[in-house]
Amino acid sequence: MSIATVNPATGETLKTYEAMGEEEIERRLQLAEATFRTYRTTAFDERARMMRAAADLLVQDQQDVARMMTTEMGKPVRQARAEAVKCAKAMRWYADHAEELLADEEPSDVDVKDSGATEVRVRYRPLGPVLAVMPWNFPLWQVIRFAAPALMAGNVGLLKHASNVPQTALYLEDLFHRAGFPEGCFQTLLVPSRAVDDILRDERVKAATLTGSEPAGRAVASTAGEMVKKTVLELGGSDPFVVMPSADLARAAEVAVTARCQNNGQSCIAAKRFIVHTDIYDAFAARFVRGMQALKVDDPLHEETQIGPLSSEQGRKDLEELVDDAVRGGATVLCGGKRPDGPGWYYPPTVLAGITREMRIHREEAFGPVATLYRATDLDEAVLIANDTPFGLSSNVWTHDEAEIDRFTRDLEAGSVYVNGMTASHPAFPFGGVKRSGYGRELSGHGIREFCNITTVWHGA
Known part of the structure; x- marks a missing residue:
């Protein structure tokens, strides 16, 4: 199967890519799992350094990136440039705030003593590889608002982007690589929608986030529920x-x-x-x-x-x-x-x-x-x-x-x-909906904690 960029202003096919096969998907899943084992131990200041570098590169690339997005999905080029700049700001926001948002928390002394402990802490630990199924309408922003908090929390990302924006999807992988993130920290999977179910069922994938249509959300939620995996869904709105x-x-x-x-x-x-x-x-x-x-x-x-x-x-x-x-x-x-x-x-x-x-x-x-x-x-x-x-x-x-x-x-x-x-x-405000608009929250402290293991650490005498 091929995945193509078709210019919506003309109907012309501009670029065509072959979808990744099972061997390449397996290689990338292995790499994601291996990278997570070491990346999860990196310090916040090291993650922040790389995230700020990615933001700087995105600002430098904004003219070319804007034209690429516009020819892939049709948004006015001025709005596309603004989207790139907004993404860079969000990346810097999480670089600046992730450590404090995920700092250990301590219950009150009364609660600690009542439990029989000498010390109790709540710690936020990363989950592992997170699958992001993202739409075409904001092809940079939808991904960055997942990737920035997920990577700053110590997770690694697997992106299944919309099939009509393959150039943007590949650019994002390259962006994080150029910024110094370890290979495997953020990978694009050029695959059709039907491949998502098998990828989500893989034990190495620990959670998923989806922004898209109601049917797509139901499908991901159904599989994730069967596999007992955490999901965040942002679906339609009226x-x-x-x-x-x-x-x-x-x-x-x-x-x-x-x-x-x-x-x-x-x-x-x-x-x-x-x-x-x-x-x-x-x-x-x-x-x-x-x-x-x-x-x-x-x-x-x-x-x-x-x-x-x-x-x-x-x-x-x-x-x-x-x-x-x-x-x-x-x-x-x-x-x-x-x-x-x-x-x-x-x-x-x-x-x-x-x-x-x-x-x-x-x-x-x-x-x-x-x-x-x-x-x-x-x-x-x-x-x-x-x-x-x-x-x-x-x-x-x-x-x-x-x-x-x-x-x-x-x-x-x-x-x-x-x-x-x-x-x-x-980035500072929680984002998400109720009813058929989905569940969970992106952005802010609520968003970065969605893909964390909220761990109680109890110390006895």
């Missing part, structure tokens, strides 16, 4: 963006456009459902539609482009089917809604109104620049609509009413609530 009368309407509408269309609308944490109080609905809708229509759709390698192509022909087809289903059900298209002529897998920024619970787009994630508008009569209805989804990744709330803020932060079913701002991931 994030609400709630706007109440006290909000700064102009700012909310401006941010709403970015929140929906970042990364060509192909982001799990992109706002997708815009729930607006009836008193300001018409004014918000007018501003929002104008902003969506003003976005420049063009070649993603052009600096001024704001919307590039979707990552695949199938992705565009899936999005079109959601829009067409909504229109057949009575939704109104306020802008967009039709694919343009010409090469590439482009789809215009689109706003749909009049959404009902019977429409697929109400309950399924729209992975592309398509927004749905909802009218809420009051706070209660806004919360009800926001939670009426199988997903619970993040949420956005626009209001200056403290009582409303308290209610939203208490009752919204999501892993994050962003008030008067757009959802974004940051």
Whole structure:
């Protein structure tokens, strides 16, 4: 089987790679296991030195890396450069903070004495080789937010990246090697999705993390459960963006456009459902539609482009089917809604109104620049609509009413609530969701401890 880079702006196949066979996979698993035995004993300052070196190299490479990502999956090149810089910052953050985040902890003296011990410590120890199954939409960031904490904790990484970004996958392995990490610390497995099950079942693989679709998450969770292995899953999202009368309407509408269309609308944490109080609905809708229509759709390698192509022909087809289903059900298209002529897998920024619970787009994630508008009569209805989804990744709330803020932060079913701002991931903040958006957390201290053996060390007299 071959794994290929296909430029989504043209449909042209740029590079083709042969998938790794069983012998190469076995060699890499052996190497990962052997490397872990020694790498786990390295000091934090040594790991930090190598992680900072990798960050420096990534910043130096950002122009070339950005063009590579753009030609593999279509994001505007300016956003691709920003992704590379963000990754470097996260790597430095973990280099700076990992030791303190994983420092031994001591229970209170009362607890220690009550246990009959002279000393008790809680120690965080690495697990071993961790398999990362990663998506194409943020081909650097999704990997680095796993790799930086995992490597700083003393684990080693095995990356099964999305098959449409093989160049980025291979670059990441080379990046860590050039930074001085021992061979086998971070390896890319160029394999098809069907190979994941056997790799995860291998006893040398101690845990797995997946960011991707619900079906992929179920498959990994099922195998990991059978093998009794730790997993972290970050799956889909259909994030609400709630706007109440006290909000700064102009700012909310401006941010709403970015929140929906970042990364060509192909982001799990992109706002997708815009729930607006009836008193300001018409004014918000007018501003929002104008902003969506003003976005420049063009070649993603052009600096001024704001919307590039979707990552695949199938992705565009899936999005079109959601829009067409909504229109057949009575939704109104306020802008967009039709694919343009010409090469590439482009789809215009689109706003749909009049959404009902019977429409697929109400309950399924729209992975592309398509927004749905909802009218809420009051706070209660806004919360009800926001939670009426199988997903619970993040949420956005626009209001200056403290009582409303308290209610939203208490009752919204999501892993994050962003008030008067757009959802974004940051290395210092835990990231993850509830319901079908997955479980576990990435980033922050919570993320680095996910793949650690939390060990109680008890000393008697």
